[in-house]
Each structure stands twice: as C-alpha cells, then as structure tokens.
Amino acid sequence: MNRFEPNLRIPGPTSLPSPVRDAGARQMINHRGPEYAALQGRVLARLRAFFRTSNDVVVLTAAGTGGLEAAIVNHLSPGDRVLAVSVGTFGERFARIATTYGADVTRLTVTPGAAAEPGLLREALTGAEAFRAILLTHNETSTGLTNPVAELAAVARELAPDALLLVDAISGLGAVPFETDAWGLDVVVTGSQKSWMVPPGLTMLAVSGRAWKAQETATIPRFYFDLAAHRASAEKGQTPWTPAVGIMIQLDVALELMEREGAAAIFERHHAVAEATRAGLLALDFELFADPRFFSDTVTAARVPEGLDWKPFSAALRERGLVVAGGQGALTGRIFRIGHLGSVTLADILAAIGVLEEVSLAFGRPVEAGTAVAAAQRAALAVLGTTGPVPAGAR
Amino acid sequence: MNRFEPNLRIPGPTSLPSPVRDAGARQMINHRGPEYAALQGRVLARLRAFFRTSNDVVVLTAAGTGGLEAAIVNHLSPGDRVLAVSVGTFGERFARIATTYGADVTRLTVTPGAAAEPGLLREALTGAEAFRAILLTHNETSTGLTNPVAELAAVARELAPDALLLVDAISGLGAVPFETDAWGLDVVVTGSQKSWMVPPGLTMLAVSGRAWKAQETATIPRFYFDLAAHRASAEKGQTPWTPAVGIMIQLDVALELMEREGAAAIFERHHAVAEATRAGLLALDFELFADPRFFSDTVTAARVPEGLDWKPFSAALRERGLVVAGGQGALTGRIFRIGHLGSVTLADILAAIGVLEEVSLAFGRPVEAGTAVAAAQRAALAVLGTTGPVPAGAR
Numbered sequence: 001m002n003r004f005e006p007n008l009r010i011p012g013p014t015s016l017p018s019p020v021r022d023a024g025a026r027q028m029i030n031h032r033g034p035e036y037a038a039l040q041g042r043v044l045a046r047l048r049a050f051f052r053t054s055n056d057v058v059v060l061t062a063a064g065t066g067g068l069e070a071a072i073v074n075h076l077s078p079g080d081r082v083l084a085v086s087v088g089t090f091g092e093r094f095a096r097i098a099t100t101y102g103a104d105v106t107r108l109t110v111t112p113g114a115a116a117e118p119g120l121l122r123e124a125l126t127g128a129e130a131f132r133a134i135l136l137t138h139n140e141t142s143t144g145l146t147n148p149v150a151e152l153a154a155v156a157r158e159l160a161p162d163a164l165l166l167v168d169a170i171s172g173l174g175a176v177p178f179e180t181d182a183w184g185l186d187v188v189v190t191g192s193q194k195s196w197m198v199p200p201g202l203t204m205l206a207v208s209g210r211a212w213k214a215q216e217t218a219t220i221p222r223f224y225f226d227l228a229a230h231r232a233s234a235e236k237g238q239t240p241w242t243p244a245v246g247i248m249i250q251l252d253v254a255l256e257l258m259e260r261e262g263a264a265a266i267f268e269r270h271h272a273v274a275e276a277t278r279a280g281l282l283a284l285d286f287e288l289f290a291d292p293r294f295f296s297d298t299v300t301a302a303r304v305p306e307g308l309d310w311k312p313f314s315a316a317l318r319e320r321g322l323v324v325a326g327g328q329g330a331l332t333g334r335i336f337r338i339g340h341l342g343s344v345t346l347a348d349i350l351a352a353i354g355v356l357e358e359v360s361l362a363f364g365r366p367v368e369a370g371t372a373v374a375a376a377q378r379a380a381l382a383v384l385g386t387t388g389p390v391p392a393g394a395r
Numbered sequence: 396m397n398r399f400e401p402n403l404r405i406p407g408p409t410s411l412p413s414p415v416r417d418a419g420a421r422q423m424i425n426h427r428g429p430e431y432a433a434l435q436g437r438v439l440a441r442l443r444a445f446f447r448t449s450n451d452v453v454v455l456t457a458a459g460t461g462g463l464e465a466a467i468v469n470h471l472s473p474g475d476r477v478l479a480v481s482v483g484t485f486g487e488r489f490a491r492i493a494t495t496y497g498a499d500v501t502r503l504t505v506t507p508g509a510a511a512e513p514g515l516l517r518e519a520l521t522g523a524e525a526f527r528a529i530l531l532t533h534n535e536t537s538t539g540l541t542n543p544v545a546e547l548a549a550v551a552r553e554l555a556p557d558a559l560l561l562v563d564a565i566s567g568l569g570a571v572p573f574e575t576d577a578w579g580l581d582v583v584v585t586g587s588q589k590s591w592m593v594p595p596g597l598t599m600l601a602v603s604g605r606a607w608k609a610q611e612t613a614t615i616p617r618f619y620f621d622l623a624a625h626r627a628s629a630e631k632g633q634t635p636w637t638p639a640v641g642i643m644i645q646l647d648v649a650l651e652l653m654e655r656e657g658a659a660a661i662f663e664r665h666h667a668v669a670e671a672t673r674a675g676l677l678a679l680d681f682e683l684f685a686d687p688r689f690f691s692d693t694v695t696a697a698r699v700p701e702g703l704d705w706k707p708f709s710a711a712l713r714e715r716g717l718v719v720a721g722g723q724g725a726l727t728g729r730i731f732r733i734g735h736l737g738s739v740t741l742a743d744i745l746a747a748i749g750v751l752e753e754v755s756l757a758f759g760r761p762v763e764a765g766t767a768v769a770a771a772q773r774a775a776l777a778v779l780g781t782t783g784p785v786p787a788g789a790r
Contacts, residue, residue, distance in 0.1 A: 005422060006422075006424075008422075008423060008424070008425065010425050010427075012637065013423040013424075013425075013426060013637065013640055014423065015422060015423060016422060016423055021420045021421070021422065022420060024419035024420045024421070024641060025416045025417060025419045025420035026416070026419070027400060027401075027403075027410060027411060027416065028403060028408035028409065028410060028411055028588070028594060029401075029403070029408075030403065030405050030408075030718050030720075031408065031595070032405075032720070033713075033718065061456070061457055061458050061461070061595070061596055062456055062457055062461070062619065063456050063619075063636035063637045063638070063639075064636070064637065065618075065619055065635075065636040065637075066456070066457070066619045066636070069618055069619045096618070097618050097619075100616050100617070100618045101616050101618070102616065191637070193423070193637060193640075199423060199639065199640055199641030199642075200426070200456070200637040200638065200639055200640055200641075201456055201596045201639030201641065201642060221495050221496050221497065222495070223460075223464055223491070223492050223495045223496070224457065224458075224460055224461045224464045224492075224620075225619075240460075241458035241459070241460040241461070242407065242408065242458045242459065242460075242586070242588060242595040243458070243595065244458075244594065244595055244596030244639065244642070245408055245588075245594055245595055246419060246594030246595075246596070246641070246642065246645075247594070247596060247639070247641065247642075250641075318428075323425050323428065325425075325427070326427075
C-alpha cells in the first residue's frame with residue numbers, strides 16, 4: 001500500500017520533521033549580522049552537549065567527507081605514520097583521504113561485517129613504531145555496525161598515548177550514546193543529514209586541545225577547511241567563508257527538538273526501532289549482515305538471499321513508497337540497508353517491514369502475512385518497556 | 396518606516412523569491428535515486444545555458460571559496476607560476492589560495508576601487524616567463540566593480556596562449572552578460588547565494604577541455620574537491636559525496652524562474668536597479684568608490700563621508716529594516732556596500748534609498764526629502780525605456 005510521502009529508509013539524508021521543513025522556507029539573513037551570530041552560538045552550544053564535550057565545535061559547509069578531510073589536513077604532515085582502522089567503505093574512504101595527502105598509512109582491516117575489536121587494535125599497536133594518528137569509524141554505514149569506540153580509544157590511549165584519535169562519527173553521533181571527552185577523542189566528525197534531521201551540507205567537528213596544538217606544526221596545506229580560521233571567526237559569531245545559512249537555520253530548529261526530546265529518549269527510540277528492524281527482517285527470513293555483537297542502532301544491513309534479484313525487488317519496494325539503500329562497492333547486489341536514524345519512529349519501521357512483507361509475498365518468498373510486522377512490534381515494545389497491543393492476527 | 400521583512404541589501408546571501416522559499420520546505424529525497432538524478436540533470440543543463448558554455452558544469456557542496464580552491468587544486472602543481480590579477484579582497488583571497496597550495500604567485504594589483512585594465516595585463520605578460528595559470532576576478536564584491544573580463548581574456552589568449560584562465564565569477568555570473576566559451580575561459584566559478592537566488596552552500600564551476608586535460612598532470616593533492624570524481628559520478632546523475640540536496644531542490648526552482656524571465660531581461664533589470672542605486676546614492680551626496688567606467692551592476696560601494704560615524708548610521712538603517720554591508724579589511728568603516736543582485740527589484744532599491752534618505756536627514760546630512768528616491772526612479776526608467784510616473788513631490 002502506498003503512503004502519500006515516500007518512507008525514506010536510507011542511512012541519510014534522513015526525513016525532516018515538519019518544524020525543520022518549515023525552517024527551510026525562511027528568508028535569508030545577513031551572515032555577518034547579530035541574528036546569525038546568535039543562531040550560530042545556540043547551535044554550537046547544543047552540539048557541544050550532544051558531542052558530550054567541552055572542546056570547541058566547528059561547523060563547516062561541506063558533506064561529511066569534507067569533515068573527514070578537515071580532520072586529516074589540519075592535523076597531519078606528509079609522511080606522518082597513520083593507523084587506519086577500517087571496517088568498510090567509509091573507513092576505507094577515511095584511509096584514502098590520509099593517503100591522498102601524503103600520510104604513511106597502515107591499514108587495519110577486517111572481513112566486511114566484522115567490527116574492529118579492541119584485541120585487534122592491541123595487536124596492531126603492540127611493538128609498532130609510533131603512529132601520529134589513529135583513524136576510527138564509529139558507525140560503519142556500509143555494513144550496519146557500530147565499533148566499540150570506547151574500548152578502542154582506551155587501548156589507543158594505553159599503547160599509543162601520543163597518537164591523535166580522529167573519529168568518523170558521521171552516521172552515529174546524536175542517535176546512540178557517545179562520549180567525546182570521557183573517551184579521550186581528539187577529533188570527532190558528524191554530518192547534518194544523519195541523526196540531526198537536517199538536509200546535507202554541514203559537517204560538524206569537535207576539536208580537542210591536543211588537536212589544536214597539533215595544527216600548529218601540521219604542514220599539509222589547507223585553506224577552505226582550515227579549522228583555525230573557523231575558530232578565529234567563531235569568536236565574532238561568524239565563519240570565514242559564507243556558511244550554509246539555510247541549513248544552519250534548520251539545524252537550530254532540529255537541535256531544539258532534540259534537546260526537548262532529550263538524549264536518553266533519543267537513544268532509547270533508536271534502539272527500539274533498530275531492534276524492530278532486525279526482528280522484522282529476521283522474521284522475513286533475511287540474514288543480517290553484521291556481527292550481532294556490534295549491530296548498529298542507526299542502519300541495518302541484510303543479505304540479498306540467494307536467487308533473489310535485487311533490482312526488481314527494490315523497484316517493487318519503491319513502487320510501494322519504501323526507499324531503502326543497496327550495497328556499495330563489492331557489496332552491490334549482495335546486501336541492502338535500512339536506515340533508522342534521525343526522525344525515525346516505530347510507525348516508519350512497521351510501515352517499512354509491512355512493505356517488505358508484502359513484496360516478499362509477491363516475489364514468492366516463504367513468509368506469512370503479519371508475522372514480520374508483529375515481530376518488529378514486539379521487539380520495539382521489549383525495549384520501550386510497554387506491553388502495547390499487538391494486532392490479533394499477528395500473534 | 397519599517398517593512399515587515401528586512402530589505403537584505405548585502406551582496407549575498409540574496410533574498411529568496413517565494414517559490415524558492417517554498418522549495419526549501421520540501422522533504423528530503425534519496426540522493427542515489429532517479430528523482431535526484433533528474434533534478435541534477437535539469438540543474439546542470441540550465442546552468443550551462445547561463446554560463447554560456449558547452450563545457451561540463453560541476454556543482455560542489457561548499458561556499459564559493461571552496462569553488463576557488465577547487466579551481467586551484469585541480470589544475471596546478473606546486474611551483475607552477477601563476478599570475479594573480481587582484482583588484483580587492485576576493486582577488487587577494489584567490490591569490491592566497493594559490494600560494495597556500497604551493498604555486499609561485501606573481502600578483503598584479505591595483506589601487507582599491509580601480510579595475511584590472513587590459514593594458515596592465517598586457518604589460519605584465521609582455522616578456523614575462525610563461526605562467527601556468529592566470530587568476531581573474533569578474534566582479535569584485537569588496538569594491539563594487541566589474542573587470543573587463545572579455546578584454547582581459549583576449550590579452551591573455553594573445554600573450555599567454557598556454558595559461559589556464561581561472562575566473563572568480565561568484566558575484567556576477569547570472570546577473571550580467573558573461574560568455575564562458577566565447578571569451579575562452581577555462582574554469583569559471585560561481586556561488587548559489589548570489590545571482591542564483593538560492594541559499595549559500597553550493598558552488599558551481601564550468602570546466603573546459605583544456606582544464607580537464609591539465610588535471611591529468613596537476614599534482615596538488617585533492618579529494619573532497621576532486622573534479623574528476625564529480626565528473627565520473629555525474630554520468631550516473633550523482634555526486635561522489637552526499638550533495639546539499641535541499642539547496643539543489645531550491646536551485647532547480649530558481650533556475651526555472653530565471654529561465655522564464657530570460658537572460659536579457661535579467662541583465663536589464665540588474666542594470667536598471669544598479670543605475671537607480673548609484674543615482675540615489677549620488678543624490679544623497681555619497682561618493683561612489685569604484686572607477687565609474689567599471690561600476691558593478693550587482694554591488695555598489697560608496698565612501699562613508701568625512702565626519703559620519705558608520706556604526707550608529709548603519710544601526711539606524713537596520714532599525715528601519717535596511718541591511719547593507721560595511722567595508723572589509725582596510726576599508727572597514729571607510730566604505731559601505733549595497734547589494735543589488737538576484738531577486739532584486741526596483742521596489743527594493745527605492746525602499747533602500749528611501750531609508751538612506753530618511754536616516755541621512757536624521758543625522759543632519761544636507762539632503763532634501765524625496766530627491767534621492769526620485770533620482771533613483773528616473774535612473775531606472777532611463778534604462779527600462781519607460782517614462783513612468785515620478786511622484787510629483789520629487790520633481
């Protein structure tokens with residue numbers, strides 16, 4: 001059954017709540033005037049709270065990849081030894097950026113679907129020549145898993161105390177528990193189109209005192225992404241180059257919504273819809289791709305079953321208003337991914353599982369109508385602690 | 396007298412027309428899906444028409460400064476000789492970017508307010524060792540003048556046939572006549588928040604065959620701003636990193652409005668409001684800053700008169716709903732600037748001149764009520780070729 005608006009279940013851009021959409025229709029303001037300065041001040045303060053940091057937070061006008069580039073070019077010099085802990089496409093991208101700018105990159109990679117386990121990092125660091133930086137991915141969007149960043153950071157702090165910890169937290173921060181300061185992270189990068197419920201175009205970075213210090217001697221050239229220039233302008237409530245004013249206005253509204261909901265409630269909602277997604281997919285006889293110990297609460301990847309042609313199947317989903325993401329690179333056609341972050345609700349997930357159920361039946365897959373939706377609902381309610389009514393037919 | 400909405404008379408971000416504001420409230424779409432591909436295709440085709448080029452046009456998620464950086468890092472190698480023709484803050488910024496990335500930059504500068512005259516370029520190129528690139532500013536936002544790019548390009552083509560012509564057209568293209576192909580320009584950069592009537596966050600570049608060729612051997616490292624990666628993705632109707640989908644949706648709508656108005660009408664409107672602005676300011680006894688032979692039709696700079704304190708004066712303008720821009724760098728407090736580009740109408744300019752007249756009177760400046768508004772109106776109508784009614788009191 002169609003919805004009037006597509007059910008955008010990709011891992012970003014995420015659906016915008018109505019107040020954020022309304023904010024997108026506002027008139028432009030002077031980016032050098034007092035109204036913008038107040039807006040930027042509010043946004044930075046609220047971001048700091050969600051990053052759980054007292055460090056500076058900088059907002060750049062760019063995609064998340066631009067934020068990763070900023071993390072590299074501001075803190076490294078050509079030839080610097082870098083350990084890139086990569087568990088998928090986005091970890092690989094982070095490593096490639098470091099290589100592009102002349103870092104001497106050592107990769108620590110795992111089988112797709114596996115996480116970076118602390119033991120692996122311990123092994124890689126033990127007896128190794130010192131690294132200037134360690135690149136970590138918090139949530140790997142391409143395989144649907146969340147690395148144990150707290151534990152990884154602890155190992156790094158123990159065995160490589162001088163290495164900068166540069167963390168891609170683009171698709172997880174704001175949706176799941178995350179501690180920039182308590183975990184001792186130096187640079188943490190996120191993107192507006194993920195948990196923040198805002199269109200793409202802004203990338204936000206928390207920068208530690210150690211990182212600011214490292215910038216003083218880092219020699220990779222930078223201009224557009226020069227964080228020091230942004231810090232200097234921030235003192236006047238400005239940015240060195242014209243910021244994406246419209247998206248900033250939307251981010252201001254979204255952060256107010258997030259503050260009102262509260263971090264704990266946001267995290268619980270994400271865990272509940274993630275559990276619902278996983279239960280629904282399993283009930284539909286899909287195999288989940290990632291190591292179950294590290295399932296992501298923002299995106300779930302499932303294997304395309306043997307014998308199922310993904311293209312017509314996904315087209316049939318789209319016809320019914322469900323937009324999911326395919327696999328990337330070598331995983332194209334082999335997995336599909338369901339995003340459940342940002343403004344996502346249980347209703348969105350029940351609708352998504354419902355469409356998957358309907359199309360699975362249409363494609364002759366061995367499923368029973370109502371079973372998957374019921375499983376999703378039960379899984380969510382198990383998290384939310386409510387014994388809500390499950391449709392009778394689905395028991 | 397206040398307006399209900401501020402009269403945003405800065406040289407960008409420019410005011411958004413209602414249909415562009417409405418488009419800002421749209422829901423997100425999948426940036427890897429067919430709807431986005433169609434949107435990007437429409438945008439690129441319409442941009443090509445306004446750039447007057449058959450070259451590839453690339454849209455990057457960044458401020459205009461990011462577009463300038465892309466022009467440098469994709470086409471040069473460290474040590475390359477570059478001639479930077481700079482007539483103000485933005486020409487200087489373009490030169491600084493080239494220096495940052497290791498180019499061997501020779502500056503051709505002029506007194507602020509003067510243009511880059513073709514004779515100066517001829518002199519600089521005659522007998523000079525070959526330059527790999529020449530950096531030109533089309534419209535210098537900081538001083539309110541438009542360089543004669545057609546003539547400058549002709550001199551460059553004659554005396555430095557192998558030099559790439561990299562042009563900052565951020566604040567002029569789309570508002571005044573411009574010919575990418577006929578003038579033989581290699582890279583032309585603009586920004587969404589200027590003539591295009593869209594929020595900031597996108598920078599658009601036309602890239603010639605010669606420029607694509609130069610990229611093959613240019614060794615400055617690049618990743619986020621790698622134009623070749625964007626060209627490859629564009630073949631699938633995509634971008635390599637998540638684009639600013641919301642601003643693209645708005646740009647699509649704005650370009651449709653521009654196509655409907657037509658380039659000739661847009662240029663005439665800009666010339667008329669520019670003439671009105673200049674006439675109004677002169678009637679208010681302000682001295683215009685730029686060389687009159689090169690007045691910009693998108694932004695006008697005027698000197699702050701001896702004895703006038705700019706801060707309280709501009710605050711009084713703001714209280715009455717008029718937002719103008721001050722001077723930048725060494726010109727802070729010495730000039731002010733009025734933007735008249737994008738969605739600007741004669742009504743906006745009459746309102747702006749009216750407020751300037753009112754505040755000038757309040758500050759005891761020697762002006763006569765109605766005179767400046769009348770002068771502005773007459774100047775506009777002289778361009779538009781209509782003998783419309785001028786308020787009787789203003790004759």
